[in-house]
Amino acid sequence: MTTAVDAVFRPIAAGRVHRWGGARLIVAPARELRRVPPLSPAERRVLGALPAWRQAEWTAGRLLAKRLVGEVVSAPADGVEILPRDDGSPRVLVGGRPVPAPHVSISHTAGYVAAALAPEPVGVDLCAFASADAVRRVADHFLSPEELTLVGGERPAALAGAWALKEAAVKADRSGVFGAAPRGIPILGLRPPVLGGRRRAMVWRADDAALALVLAHPGG
Structure with a gap:
């Protein structure tokens, strides 16, 4: 039988890569993610189609996700793309070709951005x-x-x-x-x-x- 619990979650350090269960995870304050990562023409088209208020968080999410991908995929930074599928979920492409793994996921709040990468759906x-x-x-x-x-x-x-x-x-x-x-x-x-x-x-x-x-x- 499940009972109510005290939901005080342990803190996670921002700005560094954490590993859990085979996944890699990073979270950082949005204000610290001003740099624009290398973007392919396809990524720039996606960015340009977004409303202005979404562009900064979209870029920040790709910055973190590309950092994680760069740790596991041997490819130059400008050779890695993270583009949306038809359902909106992100997928990784290397050299213009989709790769079945790793899988990535990205999230935002007003103050923070997070990205995760794993060999399985994450x-x-x-x-x-x-x-x-x-x-x-x-x-x-x-x-x-x-x-x-x-x-x-x-x-x-x-x-x-x-x-x-x-x-x-x-x-x-x-x-x-x-x-x-x-x-x-x-x-x-x-x-x-x-x-x-x-x-x-x-x-x-x-x-x-x-x-x-x-x-x-x-x-x-």
Whole structure:
């Protein structure tokens, strides 16, 4: 039987690469990611089609993701592209050709940007604790009654952590958080996080936000 838990997530250091469960993860303050990474013509076209307010966070996300890709793929920086699939999820191309692995995922809040890379499908998500009221308003949509009891509806950190877990999980599955998919990924525990199915998960605290990482089909 699952019981409510104290959702005080351990902090994660910003600005350096962390390894967990075979994945690589980095989170950094958005204000520190002003540099523009090498962008291919295709990436510049994607960037130019975005509204002005989205361009800075999109660029920051690619900066972190390309840093991770550069650690595992032997290719010059300007030979690595991270372009959206038809469903919006990011994919890695090297020399203009898609590569089946590694998989990448990117997330943003107003203050932070995160990127994750893994040999298997991966999802990463940031949810600010200040967003707890908004999460509470849609909690009945993405949380079952049992999960609501587990999370506790009045705890901002727990609500943000639950949302980040579900969002990271559907990103790894390449589905959407506003459809039926979130209900099909049960949260069985929050500290430590336990998800249903062949998934491994972790949640950290990045200053004023919950940061969740989900591996969809971990080996072993």
